[in-house]
Amino acid sequence: MPNTDPDRTIIVTVDVVLFALLDKQLHVVLSRRPNEPFAGQWALPGGYVHKLEDADSLVAALRVLRSKTGITPPYLEQLYSFADGARDPRGWSVSLSYFALVDHAVLASAQATAPGFGFDLVDVNAVPRLSFDHNRIFETALKRLRDKSSYSTLPCYLLPEQFTFAQVHETYEHVMGVALDKSAFRRKLTEMDVLEECKGQRVGGAHRPAQLFKVKADVANRLRLLDRPLVVNQ
Amino acid sequence: MPNTDPDRTIIVTVDVVLFALLDKQLHVVLSRRPNEPFAGQWALPGGYVHKLEDADSLVAALRVLRSKTGITPPYLEQLYSFADGARDPRGWSVSLSYFALVDHAVLASAQATAPGFGFDLVDVNAVPRLSFDHNRIFETALKRLRDKSSYSTLPCYLLPEQFTFAQVHETYEHVMGVALDKSAFRRKLTEMDVLEECKGQRVGGAHRPAQLFKVKADVANRLRLLDRPLVVNQ
DNA sequence: TGAATAGTGTCTGTTAGACATTATCCA
DNA sequence: TGGATAATGTCTAACAGACACTATTCA
Numbered sequence: 001m002p003n004t005d006p007d008r009t010i011i012v013t014v015d016v017v018l019f020a021l022l023d024k025q026l027h028v029v030l031s032r033r034p035n036e037p038f039a040g041q042w043a044l045p046g047g048y049v050h051k052l053e054d055a056d057s058l059v060a061a062l063r064v065l066r067s068k069t070g071i072t073p074p075y076l077e078q079l080y081s082f083a084d085g086a087r088d089p090r091g092w093s094v095s096l097s098y099f100a101l102v103d104h105a106v107l108a109s110a111q112a113t114a115p116g117f118g119f120d121l122v123d124v125n126a127v128p129r130l131s132f133d134h135n136r137i138f139e140t141a142l143k144r145l146r147d148k149s150s151y152s153t154l155p156c157y158l159l160p161e162q163f164t165f166a167q168v169h170e171t172y173e174h175v176m177g178v179a180l181d182k183s184a185f186r187r188k189l190t191e192m193d194v195l196e197e198c199k200g201q202r203v204g205g206a207h208r209p210a211q212l213f214k215v216k217a218d219v220a221n222r223l224r225l226l227d228r229p230l231v232v233n234q
Numbered sequence: 235m236p237n238t239d240p241d242r243t244i245i246v247t248v249d250v251v252l253f254a255l256l257d258k259q260l261h262v263v264l265s266r267r268p269n270e271p272f273a274g275q276w277a278l279p280g281g282y283v284h285k286l287e288d289a290d291s292l293v294a295a296l297r298v299l300r301s302k303t304g305i306t307p308p309y310l311e312q313l314y315s316f317a318d319g320a321r322d323p324r325g326w327s328v329s330l331s332y333f334a335l336v337d338h339a340v341l342a343s344a345q346a347t348a349p350g351f352g353f354d355l356v357d358v359n360a361v362p363r364l365s366f367d368h369n370r371i372f373e374t375a376l377k378r379l380r381d382k383s384s385y386s387t388l389p390c391y392l393l394p395e396q397f398t399f400a401q402v403h404e405t406y407e408h409v410m411g412v413a414l415d416k417s418a419f420r421r422k423l424t425e426m427d428v429l430e431e432c433k434g435q436r437v438g439g440a441h442r443p444a445q446l447f448k449v450k451a452d453v454a455n456r457l458r459l460l461d462r463p464l465v466v467n468q
Numbered sequence: 469t470g471a472a473t474a475g476t477g478t479c480t481g482t483t484a485g486a487c488a489t490t491a492t493c494c495a
Numbered sequence: 496t497g498g499a500t501a502a503t504g505t506c507t508a509a510c511a512g513a514c515a516c517t518a519t520t521c522a
Contacts, residue, residue, distance in 0.1 A: 010283065012244045012317070012328055049244065049317070051326040056318030081315040081330055083246070083283070084290030092285040094246055094328060096315055166474075184512055186475075207473035208519035400501075418484055420502075441500035442492035 011093035015046035017141035020104040027121040038131035070110035073100040075157035087133040099141040101157035164210035245327035249280030251375035254338040261355040272365035304344035307334040309391035333375040335391035398444035
């Protein structure tokens with residue numbers, strides 16, 4: 001390669017670890033790679049950064065997610081950057097990786113309205129061998145999600161916009177993989193002052209109806225991506 | 235530009251925020267940029283990733299630090315990746331940023347033995363306008379250091395390998411910017427079981443001599459870079 | 469009124485901050 | 496022996512886990 005400056009030909013991609021809760025179990029979104037390398041193999045949703053389209057890497061991550069799943073997640077955060085000469089057979093490469101959370105119902109309705117999206121939801125305890133170093137990226141994301149859940153409202157973004165206390169409680173337990181005392185959990189969430197009551201109530205059958213909650217607006221603005229992309233939690 | 239694929243010409247650099255304690259105040263290492271853009275302006279130590287030299291971005295960060303300061307820090311961790319089309323006037327670019335901690339004495343002796351290193355130590359409360367988006371990177375690093383110090387042994391890496399309890403205590407106070415109760419601090423550090431006694435003792439004058447401590451080996455292996463680069467805390 | 473889930477109250481052992489006390493050295 | 500800093504002990508208020516209790520709905 002006589003005429004190319006090798007330092008200027010580094011591959012830059014974004015890869016997203018998108019989590020959702022299905023059947024009381026944490027799942028991750030995977031796609032089959034359409035092209036070489038690793039054509040036909042499972043991989044995280046990802047792709048090249050497009051210099052002309054993407055203002056920054058967060059926008060690139062959102063574009064990739066929209067094109068592969070049809071959704072824009074309520075939570076998206078930069079995870080880590082994997083950058084070395086061995087992770088991609090084409091040469092030195094950078095993966096700007098992100099992790100995202102979404103309500104499963106949103107994914108399902110996107111899949112229903114436009115069946116062209118070729119992704120699957122896979123139980124996090126049964127993730128197959130992935131392309132590139134995507135298993136490492138996935139493990140890093142899972143660890144980050146669990147670590148951060150113990151002191152944040154992250155698991156709320158796996159739920160619909162409105163949810164009951166029991167749902168949050170159950171979701172935290174499934175994400176963290178441990179049982180949490182109902183009373184202590186409620187107390188903690190209350191004193192953190194991150195949820196607000198919705199006036200509507202929901203009945204679960206022959207019992208006292210449960211209060212609906214949603215994440216407070218100011219917390220949401222700190223943690224959530226709304227229609228306008230914002231850098232989150234850097 | 236007819237023949238170039240614009241997506242494949244993204245600039246990839248590493249930039250390091252290196253902290254040290256000087257005169258009881260946190261300082262950061264800055265250099266003057268030798269070349270355009272921003273020639274002559276202050277900047278964080280940084281440079282291009284060298285595909286042929288650097289196995290991965292951590293190795294690149296270590297190489298950059300060695301070339302700009304002559305030292306290999308006892309602590310180095312990936313911070314964040316800043317990737318957009320506006321941060322560098324030459325075009326779309328990625329900064330794989332790292333933050334590092336070192337004992338000031340190590341920096342000083344490197345500067346003394348090889349005066350060719352052109353860097354300065356600047357008080358973190360008096361950082362000037364930096365090149366590119368390096369002010370943003372610096373602020374991110376300072377926040378990360380302070381956040382993480384409250385539940386880790388990070389500040390120990392600003393001290394010599396052996397140190398007294400009073401030194402650790404004082405260092406935490408300077409890093410965090412708050413007063414910490416001596417007794418409670420000692421209790422916490424003891425029960426975290428991260429320090430071990432050194433058999434030597436050190437006298438501070440006409441008073442009871444203080445016990446010397448160092449970070450336990452297993453903690454060091456988790457958090458420290460020794461002679462062989464390891465990915466830390468990803 | 470009983471079944472089922474929502475939501476609150478109470479008890480207790482642990483912990484963190486505040487501060488007092490003892491220990492050990494040198495001049 | 497006094498001065499200085501190291502190191503430990505004690506008191507108390509706040510907190511978290513465990514679990515019991517009350518509340519509200521429908522059948």
